[in-house]
Amino acid sequence: MAQITLDGVNKVFGKNTVIPSLNLEIGKGEFVVFVGPSGSGKSTLLRLIAGLEETSGGRISIEGKDVTMTPCGERGLAMVFQSYALYPHMTVRQNMAFPLEMVGESKASTAAKVEDAARVLDLTRFLERRPSQLSGGQRQRVAIGRAIVRNPTAFLFDEPLSNLDAALRGSMRLEIMKLHQQLESTMIYVTHDQVEAMTMADRIVVLNHGVIEQVGTPQELYERPANLFVAEFIGAPKMNRIGGRIAAAMGAETIGIRPEHLRIVEGEGTWQGSVELTENLGAESHVHVLCGEAGSLVVRMAGAPSVKAGDKINLSPAEGFTYRFDHEGKALR
Amino acid sequence: MHSTPQQREGRLLLAPLVAFLIVFLSFPALVDIVYALSDVTFQTMRAPQIVGFRNFGVVLADPEFWAACWFSLRFGVLTAIIECGLGLALAIFLSPIVSRHGWTLALIMLPMMVAPSMVGLMYRLVLHEFAGPLPHYLTLWFGTSPAFLDANNAFWTLVVVEVLQWTPFAFLLFHVAYISIPAEIREAAAMDRATAWKILWRIELPMMKATIAIALGIRFIDGFRVFDNVFGLTGAGAGGSTMSLSIYIYQSFFKGGQIGQAVAASVLMFLASLVVLYGAAVLKAQLDRRRMAA
Ligand SMILES: Nc1ncnc2c1ncn2[C@@H]1O[C@H](COP(=O)(O)OP(=O)(O)OP(=O)(O)O)[C@@H](O)[C@H]1O
Ligand SMILES: [Mg+2]
Numbered sequence A: 001m002a003q004i005t006l007d008g009v010n011k012v013f014g015k016n017t018v019i020p021s022l023n024l025e026i027g028k029g030e031f032v033v034f035v036g037p038s039g040s041g042k043s044t045l046l047r048l049i050a051g052l053e054e055t056s057g058g059r060i061s062i063e064g065k066d067v068t069m070t071p072c073g074e075r076g077l078a079m080v081f082q083s084y085a086l087y088p089h090m091t092v093r094q095n096m097a098f099p100l101e102m103v104g105e106s107k108a109s110t111a112a113k114v115e116d117a118a119r120v121l122d123l124t125r126f127l128e129r130r131p132s133q134l135s136g137g138q139r140q141r142v143a144i145g146r147a148i149v150r151n152p153t154a155f156l157f158d159e160p161l162s163n164l165d166a167a168l169r170g171s172m173r174l175e176i177m178k179l180h181q182q183l184e185s186t187m188i189y190v191t192h193d194q195v196e197a198m199t200m201a202d203r204i205v206v207l208n209h210g211v212i213e214q215v216g217t218p219q220e221l222y223e224r225p226a227n228l229f230v231a232e233f234i235g236a237p238k239m240n241r242i243g244g245r246i247a248a249a250m251g252a253e254t255i256g257i258r259p260e261h262l263r264i265v266e267g268e269g270t271w272q273g274s275v276e277l278t279e280n281l282g283a284e285s286h287v288h289v290l291c292g293e294a295g296s297l298v299v300r301m302a303g304a305p306s307v308k309a310g311d312k313i314n315l316s317p318a319e320g321f322t323y324r325f326d327h328e329g330k331a332l333r
Numbered sequence B: 001m002h003s004t005p006q007q008r009e010g011r012l013l014l015a016p017l018v019a020f021l022i023v024f025l026s027f028p029a030l031v032d033i034v035y036a037l038s039d040v041t042f043q044t045m046r047a048p049q050i051v052g053f054r055n056f057g058v059v060l061a062d063p064e065f066w067a068a069c070w071f072s073l074r075f076g077v078l079t080a081i082i083e084c085g086l087g088l089a090l091a092i093f094l095s096p097i098v099s100r101h102g103w104t105l106a107l108i109m110l111p112m113m114v115a116p117s118m119v120g121l122m123y124r125l126v127l128h129e130f131a132g133p134l135p136h137y138l139t140l141w142f143g144t145s146p147a148f149l150d151a152n153n154a155f156w157t158l159v160v161v162e163v164l165q166w167t168p169f170a171f172l173l174f175h176v177a178y179i180s181i182p183a184e185i186r187e188a189a190a191m192d193r194a195t196a197w198k199i200l201w202r203i204e205l206p207m208m209k210a211t212i213a214i215a216l217g218i219r220f221i222d223g224f225r226v227f228d229n230v231f232g233l234t235g236a237g238a239g240g241s242t243m244s245l246s247i248y249i250y251q252s253f254f255k256g257g258q259i260g261q262a263v264a265a266s267v268l269m270f271l272a273s274l275v276v277l278y279g280a281a282v283l284k285a286q287l288d289r290r291r292m293a294a
Helices: A042-050 A092-102 A107-120 A136-148 A166-183 A194-200 A218-223 A228-233 A244-249 B005-036 B054-061 B063-100 B103-113 B116-126 B133-142 B154-179 B183-191 B196-207 B209-224 B228-233 B245-255 B259-293
Strands: A002-013 A016-027 A031-035 A057-062 A077-080 A154-158 A186-190 A203-208 A211-216 A240-242 A254-257 A262-265 A271-280 A284-291 A295-302 A312-317 A322-325
Touching (some): A002 A042, A016 A057, A016 A186, A016 A211, A042 A077, A042 A186, A077 A136, A092 A107, A107 A136, A203 A228, A211 A228, A240 A295, A284 A312, B005 B259, B054 B259, B063 B103, B063 B245, B103 B154, B154 B209, B183 B196, B228 B245
Parallel strands (some): A031 A186, A077 A154, A154 A186
Antiparallel strands (some): A002 A016, A262 A312, A271 A284
16 A cells, blocks of 8 residues: 555656656555666655655645645655755754654653664664764764654655765665665655665656656666666666667667666677777776777676777677667557 | 973963053052052043042942942843843744755844944934824824833833844844754654654753853843943933943943042952853852762
8 A cells, every 4th residue: 555645746846847746656665766867856755755855736635634735844754865964063863853752752761762773773872972073974874863862754755865974885885775674664765876776775766857757666777778767877887879771770760778788799799899998897897899880889798908009809789678769758569 | 390392382372462451451440449449530541549439339339330230130131131132032943944945044133234323213213202203103103102211111111122133143043053953863753753843842942951051141241331332322211221331331431530430340240240251160160070970
């Protein structure tokens, strides 16, 4: 059963329509990730659900109740902000106790809940510190702790990890996933990092100019992208696209082949080209090849590159992994 | 003693500052101390007679000195509190308007642009018992008008004039502090179910605490040493009712020609401010230590 339902929700800032009209259902306990390029309306959509932004039209309901006009505090949601938004003049303990204090929870039960959350998030040692005395990762955990103590219907995250360095981002990602398993509560997570989206989500919502391009599991989005936008957005490096006669020969306006589905072959291949440059990432390499009519293609291969710049090589796509798109970018199946 | 190159360089860089302090501060200070300990008038300024602490004794025994101290203290504390209270309220209530229409800020700042002595003169005209328009119209409409500048009312008239002129200053400080609170903090508090009132008391005011302390301090100092607008409006006032410490010093210096006593009073004022500043620093250090310990 859907726990959060968006029904024809739209948002206009002045003359600027940010979200035209959007329908979405989010199930109980689901981990849903909104992805999309910068300015695609991810934050706006999240803030509409949170109640921090008024809808210009449409209905939002949570657990069957219409909350379109309900102020943000009363929707039973908790939000974790990109800047953490901790109260700088309060200790970690006071920060985490604040939402409980606001609903008049008793001192004893507040203390117990704060201690519990601190234990889960490994913050017990820092309870008496102020946010300014914590590292970025610790601050983020406090922000999550402040959300947990209220036991909300759903958690909303707006790019919570984007201020952290790569290593910390990786470990915090795991922590949030573990937390989701432990609490089994609904989480809506905004990111523009497709690795976060792919690894964390039960379902991904791909947004572009406020329009949902596709909703599905990470696997679905990867294997059966609904259109060129999703195909190019999911997967790194980006899908290769080829137009012109080669695509026309396959009855499409554009065809797409993922770099991992292109092979360097000995002898005769589908396309011939010369290596422009290679990127060695250790476990894998990306080889950029300039192939006459097919244009510039990227090949992903395991380990160190077996070719070097200037080499003449032959490429063949793996059988059955070529995506076809029509003139509007829609996938042809 | 050996010193590292950094220390030597540091001393070298400090030298101009030290020279500046010696020339501009220590010379007047030295003259001050000599005069404070001397019997000196305008005729004997170049040949002061050292008389020890007699001037201080005279000043401390002068009831007018204590009256002036009391006036300045009361005036400084009252105006600082009223200005900061009003400024804070305005900053919070007007913030939606001011942040949308920047030009309103210029309007609010206007009173600060006028020289305080001009403000004093202006109100002296406006409130004058016989010539002033305000008493005239009050009498016309209500049959009576308070004597704004007589001994009983002068203090409060001055407080109102000072508050009208300097509330914008407090407002400006608080406005800047208020708008620099990140929007996400307010949003987080709203998500945490804090009401607007709770957000004000639990989040915004505590975050503006440092600014509030600074504003109170600046406004107190400005009010305590008040001279020009009081001098322009009432002078020492009827029966010395509006004699601030600065006016006391001025009068005994220029009118009384008792240079030694005037300077002794200024030294006392300086010592008092040192004690207050030192006390504030000690208090802050103690609070910080208690917070660290907690
Ligand atoms: N308060 C506002 N007033 C006017 N326009 C706004 C406002 N907030 C957002 N927008 C516009 O709405 C669009 C979507 O913004 P939004 O912040 O939702 O994007 P986003 O997908 O979160 O981007 P990013 O990844 O950069 O955070 C942008 O074009 C932005 O300019
Ligand atoms: Mg955003």
